Amino acid sequence: MLDLRLYMLQRITALIMAPLTLGHIAVMIYAVQGGLSAEEILGRTQGSLFWFLFYGSFVVAVSLHASIGLRVILHETMGLAGRTLSAATLGVAAGLLFMGVQALIAVTWPVSAI
Amino acid sequence: MLASIPVRLWEHAAGWEAGLTQDTTVLEVSVWRGTALDGAYELFEVPAHENQTILDVVSWIQQYADASLTYRFACRVGMCGSCAMMVNDQPRWTCRTHVKKVLKDRRVRIGPLRNLPVIKDLAVDMDRFFDKWVAAGGAHVPSAGRGDPIPAVDPEESARVKASAGIECINCSICYAACDTVAGNPDYLGPAALQRAWTLLNDAKHDARAQILDAVSGTGGCHNCHSMGSCTVFCPNDLDPMSAIAGLKRETARGFFRRRGG
Known part of the structure; x- marks a missing residue:
């Protein structure tokens, strides 16, 4: 159900997420304490390659990490297996990726391109 | 259903020698009978002794109460690994598990090992x-x-x-x-x-x-x-x-x- 490949993928994505989570929290605290408005924040993130890569890698890592974790739960508690389990895993990953990319575009895509 | 038990005189005598009262000389033992798909716990009354393991209890039931009880054991000294069962829903080696350690208000429940198919009663397919x-x-x-x-x-x-x-x-x-x-x-x-x-x-x-x-x-x-x-x-x-x-x-x-x- 969880072979070495999926195990490593989940661990590596966890390693990627750890510093990104800390960075995200740090930015949130900075933004709130500085009294930045939504427009001011978006003015800095939209069109920024750095924030696109920061949150883009976050979205990809979350989609892979969470779908593998849910795969384990679906198998062990609900008995899903085989193709059904693979379809559920891919479905969760695709759903998270879709929602994450939507947010990513809204926050980091250049305004003129939207 | 309470099984009828032909308790032998020497079993009681051992209890009296140990200074136990009438109330404490009998254990109420629930034992799984049947397979994993079809079965139930059956209650047996087993004479209590000062020194007694769960395997002793199961052996007493098989020898004196119901010869059809199926279980597995070999060495009786914790070396062969064949007598493991669920005791009060926890896996234990029954030959080295003292009754006093697991007894709850004179009652104990003995079942086949979890996570393995039950062949019959307390014997699982390994x-x-x-x-x-x-x-x-x-x-x-x-x-x-x-x-x-x-x-x-x-x-x-x-x-x-x-x-x-x-x-x-x-x-x-x-x-x-x-x-x-x-x-x-x-x-x-x-x-x-x-x-x-x-x-x-x-x-x-x-x-x-x-x-x-x-x-x-x-x-x-x-x-x-x-x-x-x-x-x-x-x-x-x-x-x-x-x-x-x-x-x-x-x-x-x-x-x-x-x-x-x-």
Whole structure:
């Protein structure tokens, strides 16, 4: 159900997420304490390659990490297996990726391109 | 239903000699009868003794109350690993489990081991347990022949210390019965098989060590372990399968990067 490949993928994505989570929290605290408005924040993130890569890698890592974790739960508690389990895993990953990319575009895509 | 019990005189006499009152001389023992699909707990009244193991209780029922009761035992001294059962819903080696340790208000419940198919009553089919033991690469492959000189083994050497940590496993399947991951994922190899794999991986006299990492990296392999630790808690020989599995995870992860790095 969880072979070495999926195990490593989940661990590596966890390693990627750890510093990104800390960075995200740090930015949130900075933004709130500085009294930045939504427009001011978006003015800095939209069109920024750095924030696109920061949150883009976050979205990809979350989609892979969470779908593998849910795969384990679906198998062990609900008995899903085989193709059904693979379809559920891919479905969760695709759903998270879709929602994450939507947010990513809204926050980091250049305004003129939207 | 209370079974009729032909209690022999000497059984009572032993109770009186121990200074026990009438109320405390009888244990109320619920024993699983039937298979996993069709069965129920049956109540037996068993004479209590000062020194008495769960296996003694089961043997008394089989000898004096119901000869059709099916169970498995051999050595009676904690070496063969064949008498494990669920006692008050916890896996235990019954020959070394004193009744007083598990008794709750004169009552005790004895069932077949969890996570294995029940053949009848308290006897489970161990095939799956041992098949997984072999699937994890647990069969010894000698690295030297009969004519070769015997290589020296340093008991203090790091790998040997790791191998020695698991060699007292008696394959009683208590860890397998205690494992919630096995309960949820029937393909999971389980703690005993993986601990055996870790032991052989660290054994210089084993000639198939390279194959072990592949054997434990499949869909039912060591990576399914959630490190809940029931195996280590319930192991009657105080072994630590959870740490052995953690060792396999570390080695397979290193192997993963080594293979990709060439």
